Amino acid sequence: MAATSTTVSTFLHPLHHHDTNLSSSKRGMYHRFSSLSLLSTTSSKSSRIQFSPKGSANPLFVAPVVEKKRKSSFQTEAVRQLTGSLTKAEGFRFAIVIARFNEIVTRPLMEGALDTFKKYSVREEDVDVVWVPGCFEVGLVAEKLGKSGKYNAILCIGAVIRGDTTHYDAVANSAASGVLSAGLNSGVPCIFGVLTCEDMDQALNRAGGKAGNKGSEAALTAIEMAALFEHHLKE
């Protein structure tokens, strides 16, 4: 069947948009949905945003999408897309598992995360911070906290910085697989906010320096995943 030229709508969550001009670190904060409809977690309505003529998404530009009749004349049901909206996160409970190793880096990462939680109305009493010796220990504690059923998401923070030996690889890989397993085994979103850097400069640049604060970014992910699970994936 000849391809029909239909209008493809690229949906951009109001807080997530894809802009090639953004620096790589900022682009990491945004991602783009391409879908036929977006179901906001805060309401049942779907919103349709199309690229404005000048080519960049303009959340204020909402145009009716005309889906052309296919030759078979049947209409495709709009594809339902779910997202964890970054709206107010008041009432969500979070645990932060933080490695004390390289505390000069992990503490500002945690502070960035707490600032973000505060911006999104997360109450201080709804955040528990658990310190562990190093990134290798993060996964086990994250899984324990996830299985407690007390939290909407677990934010894991650490900094693995390469030294002279291959120990870096063991710790970094263990941290990543540990956090992944914690989420899979507990069923609670466990967010990987662990830096893996070649040197201290790289780490400090990502803990509030010129490359932003990866702890703050990870907190945004924690909020989005908490909302997704709370509003759409509850059993």
Ligand SMILES: Nc1c(NC[C@H](O)[C@H](O)[C@H](O)CO)[nH]c(=O)[nH]c1=O
């Ligand atoms: N080198 C780093 C470590 N090493 C310590 C391990 O995480 C672990 O605590 C130890 O092997 C005992 O089990 N930890 C970091 O978080 N970052 C590093 O760069």
Ligand SMILES: CC(=O)[C@@H](O)COP(=O)(O)O
């Ligand atoms: C990531 C590490 O374990 C690293 O800091 C240890 O340094 P080294 O490889 O020089 O022992």
